[in-house]
Amino acid sequence: MNSAVSPASSRQLLWLVAVGFFMQTLDATIVNTALPAMARSLGESPLEMQAVIVSYALTMAVVIPASGWVADRFGTQRVFFTAIVLFTLGSAACAASPSLHWLVVARVLQGLGGALLLPVGRLAVLRAYPREQFLEAMSFVAMPGLIGPLVGPTLGGWLVEAASWHWIFLINLPVGVLGALATLRYMPGGRSERPPAFDAGGYTMLVVAMLALSLALDGLGGLGMKHLLVLLLLLLGLAALTAYWLHAARVPAPLFTPRLFSLQSFRVGLLGNLFARIGSGAMPYLIPLLMQLAMGYSPAQAGMLMLPVALAGLGMKRLVTSIIGRWGYRRVLIGNTLALGAMIAGFALMTPDQPLWLRVLQMAMFGAVNSMQFTAMNTVTLKDLDPAHASGGNSMLSMVQMLGMGMGVSVAATLLAAFGPWLGVSASAAGPDALPAFRAALGAIGAVTMLSAGIFWQLQPEPPRPDDDRRAGESRAEH
Incomplete structure (x- = not known):
C-alpha cells in the first residue's frame, strides 16, 4: 500500500x-x-x-x-x-x-x-x-x-x-x-496491491433501483412523464431492489451485506434517516422559493435568512452529547422528529407582514432542531457497528443521506405541482397568490416527517455507549 x-x-x-x-x-x-x-x-x-x-x-x-x-x-x-x-x-x-x-x-x-x-x-x-x-x-x-x-x-x-x-x-x-x-x-498514492473484488452485479441492481425510484418520484412533480412511464419506473425500481436483496443474500462478498440489518440500531437509524430526511431535504429547496416567489424577498435577502438556520445548527452541535446522554437516543429522536415536523408545518403560517425578528427566530429554531436530528440519526445508525462492518455501514449511510436529500426535493416539487391546480394557483403566480400551494406543501411535508417518528419508536431504550462521541464526530462529516 x-x-x-x-x-x-x-x-x-x-x-x-x-x-x-x-x-x-x-x-x-x-x-x-x-x-x-x-x-x-x-x-x-x-x-x-x-x-x-x-x-x-x-x-x-x-x-x-x-x-x-x-x-x-x-x-x-x-x-x-x-x-x-x-x-x-x-x-x-x-x-x-x-x-x-x-x-x-x-x-x-x-x-x-x-x-x-x-x-x-x-x-x-x-x-x-x-x-x-x-x-x-x-x-x-x-x-x-x-x-x-x-x-x-x-x-x-x-x-x-x-x-x-x-x-x-x-x-x-x-x-x-x-x-x-x-x-x-x-x-x-494510496493504491492497494490487492484491491478487493467488486460486486458489480449488486452495484448495478442498486443503481437501477435508485435511479428508477428517484426518476419516478421526480416524474410525478415536474418532468412531464406520462403516468404509465412513472408506474413502470416504480415497478422497475422495486424489482431491482428486490433482486439486489436476494443477490446480496447469496454471494459471499456483496456490496452491502444484509448482515448489517441484523443490528436493530442500524436498520432503524437507516430507515429513519431516509424518511426523516425527506422533510430536512425539502426545506433548503422550499424556503428560498417561498421567500422569493411568495414573500417578495430578493435573492440576497432570502439567502441571508438562511444564516440563522446554519448558525443555530452549529451551536446545537455542542449540546447534542449531553442531551442524548441524559435522555437516550429513543426519547430524543422521537421527540425531536415530532418537533422537526411541527417546525416544518409551522412555516405554513408565515405571512408577508410578520416582523423580521419572528422570522429569524423561526429559522433559528428550525436550524437547531434540524441539527439535533442529523447528529442523533447519524450516531445511532453507526454506534453499534463492529470494525468489520463499519466501512460498509458508513457508505450505506452516506448513500441514503444523499438519496433522502434528492427525494425531499422531488417530494416538495411534486406537492407544489399537485396542490397548485387543486387550490387554483397557477404556475406563474407570485406574491400572496402563490402562498396557498406552499402552505399545503409545507403542511404535508411536516406531517410526513412527524410520522417518521414511528420508526424511531422501534429503538430499544439503552444508555449511550462511551464511544458514541467518536461516532458522532465521524458522522458530522456526513451531516
Whole structure:
C-alpha cells in the first residue's frame, strides 16, 4: 500500500481534503437561492427547477457506494485528482449551459466529482494518520463542511444580485485548478496491491433501483412523464431492489451485506434517516422559493435568512452529547422528529407582514432542531457497528443521506405541482397568490416527517455507549 506521507505534508493533506469537502457542500446549497434567477434566464418556471438539485444529489448517491473500491483500485491521489477535475469541468459546464436540460447534464458531471471528494479524501486521511489522531484530523476536515451550508445560500443570493447566477459555478474554477495542483503534490498514492473484488452485479441492481425510484418520484412533480412511464419506473425500481436483496443474500462478498440489518440500531437509524430526511431535504429547496416567489424577498435577502438556520445548527452541535446522554437516543429522536415536523408545518403560517425578528427566530429554531436530528440519526445508525462492518455501514449511510436529500426535493416539487391546480394557483403566480400551494406543501411535508417518528419508536431504550462521541464526530462529516 503506497500511503506514506511525510509529517511536513500531513497538514497540507488535511487542508486539501477540507477544501474539497467545502467545495462539495457549498455546491449542494449555493444553488437553492439562485433557482428563480436561473429559471428566468433559461425560460423555465421556478417551480420546475428541482432537477438541478435532484440530479446532483442522485449522482452522488449512485457513485458513493463504489468510491472505496475505486480508490483501492486506482489509488487515492489519482481518484482525488480526477474528482477535482470532473467537479471543475462540471462547474464550467453548468455556467455555460444554455438550457435546463444541459444544466442538468452538467450537474451530473459535477456530482460525479463531488461524490468522490469526501470518501476518497477521508480514506487518504485514515491511511496517513494513526488511529489515535484520526478523530482530531477528521474534525479539522469536517469544519469546512459545516461552513459550506452556512455561506452557500447567502453567497448564492449575493452573487445573483451582484453579477449573475453563472458565478455560483464560476467561483469553483480557480479553487479547482489550485486543488488539482495541490493533489499532485500532497496527496499520497494510496493504491492497494490487492484491491478487493467488486460486486458489480449488486452495484448495478442498486443503481437501477435508485435511479428508477428517484426518476419516478421526480416524474410525478415536474418532468412531464406520462403516468404509465412513472408506474413502470416504480415497478422497475422495486424489482431491482428486490433482486439486489436476494443477490446480496447469496454471494459471499456483496456490496452491502444484509448482515448489517441484523443490528436493530442500524436498520432503524437507516430507515429513519431516509424518511426523516425527506422533510430536512425539502426545506433548503422550499424556503428560498417561498421567500422569493411568495414573500417578495430578493435573492440576497432570502439567502441571508438562511444564516440563522446554519448558525443555530452549529451551536446545537455542542449540546447534542449531553442531551442524548441524559435522555437516550429513543426519547430524543422521537421527540425531536415530532418537533422537526411541527417546525416544518409551522412555516405554513408565515405571512408577508410578520416582523423580521419572528422570522429569524423561526429559522433559528428550525436550524437547531434540524441539527439535533442529523447528529442523533447519524450516531445511532453507526454506534453499534463492529470494525468489520463499519466501512460498509458508513457508505450505506452516506448513500441514503444523499438519496433522502434528492427525494425531499422531488417530494416538495411534486406537492407544489399537485396542490397548485387543486387550490387554483397557477404556475406563474407570485406574491400572496402563490402562498396557498406552499402552505399545503409545507403542511404535508411536516406531517410526513412527524410520522417518521414511528420508526424511531422501534429503538430499544439503552444508555449511550462511551464511544458514541467518536461516532458522532465521524458522522458530522456526513451531516
